[in-house]
Amino acid sequence: MIRLLLLCLLSVPLQVFSATESAAVLWYVEKEKGLEAYKTRYIITQDYMRSDAGNDQDGFILFDRKARIIYNVVPDTETILVLKGDKQPIDRPTTFDIKESLTNASSDTPKIDGKSSREYRLQVDGKPCFSAMIVADFYTQSANAFQEFARVLAAQQVRSLENTPADMISSCFLARAVYAAGNYLSKGLPVLEWNEEGGSKQLLDYAIENVAAELFKTPENYQRYSPGE
Numbered sequence: 001m002i003r004l005l006l007l008c009l010l011s012v013p014l015q016v017f018s019a020t021e022s023a024a025v026l027w028y029v030e031k032e033k034g035l036e037a038y039k040t041r042y043i044i045t046q047d048y049m050r051s052d053a054g055n056d057q058d059g060f061i062l063f064d065r066k067a068r069i070i071y072n073v074v075p076d077t078e079t080i081l082v083l084k085g086d087k088q089p090i091d092r093p094t095t096f097d098i099k100e101s102l103t104n105a106s107s108d109t110p111k112i113d114g115k116s117s118r119e120y121r122l123q124v125d126g127k128p129c130f131s132a133m134i135v136a137d138f139y140t141q142s143a144n145a146f147q148e149f150a151r152v153l154a155a156q157q158v159r160s161l162e163n164t165p166a167d168m169i170s171s172c173f174l175a176r177a178v179y180a181a182g183n184y185l186s187k188g189l190p191v192l193e194w195n196e197e198g199g200s201k202q203l204l205d206y207a208i209e210n211v212a213a214e215l216f217k218t219p220e221n222y223q224r225y226s227p228g229e
Contacts, residue, residue: 019213021045024142027054027205033198042142048216049145062218063149070152071218080224085152092179096171099123100180102187105133112138112191112203120184122175129172132184132193139206143189150182157181160227172196 026042043050052060062071068085092098105117112135122130134143157177161169176195184190194200 020210021213021216023209023211024139025207025209025211026139026142026203029202029204031198031200039204042146043211043215044142044145045216046141049149050215056212056215062216063145063152065145065148068148068152070149073218073222075219078219078222080218080222082224082226083152083156084226085148086155086158090154090158090178090181096174096179097125098175098180099126100183109133117191118187120187122180122184124171124175127172128196130176130184130193130195132190134184134188134190136188139189143185146190147182147185150185154178154181156227 022045024042024044026044028040028042029037030040031037039054041052041054043052047065049063049065050060051063052058057075059072059074059076062073063069064071070083070085072081072083074080099122101121101123103119103121105119109117111117115135115138117133117135120130120132120134121128154177157164172195184193189203190201191203192201
């Protein structure tokens with residue numbers, strides 16, 4: 001009987017089961033100054049956020065939310081750029097005049113899942129620098145991940161300021177990228193945002209999906225480096 005059972009088990013085709021995780025999958029269309037618009041996929045869990053072009057084989061950015069580390073994975077060069085965040089908040093100079101406001105959108109603005117949006121505005125010395133339409137209590141974990149990511153980038157930006165070209169360091173840039181980085185994301189998920197340089201970002205699609213756990217791993221054989229190395 002035991003031998004018969006073993007023979008039966010051996011005759012069953014071997015199945016490979018891959019681990020999956022439940023994640024929020026958000027698609028945005030993004031536009032940067034001087035570049036064509038492109039689509040970006042964000043896959044977000046409690047521990048990670050991955051952004052890519054939707055192709056699992058191409059380069060991607062992986063954000064370890066607990067460790068506050070960003071990995072920029074580039075298959076063409078088999079390298080990984082590693083960016084680390086600081087735990088301490090970034091102090092804003094007292095002479096830097098930033099004003100942030102949040103107002104209800106007009107009644108004819110389309111709703112998202114029945115939820116109304118609000119408009120966030122960032123001004124520096126009375127000059128408009130950044131605006132966003134945000135929806136409260138909507139994919140909150142995703143909004144939190146975006147904010148954490150922005151603040152890790154802000155910490156890196158502070159470390160890199162002395163090497164940043166002077167023509168890029170405007171008061172608006174410092175407000176958006178450093179001193180008020182990610183502030184608006186505490187109010188909700190952005191469905192549309194734009195800045196004074198002509199950059200924009202618009203939500204296209206959103207869903208909760210099961211994704212392969214492998215998407216949140218980086219290649220072990222790639223060379224790793226950090227800015228300044």
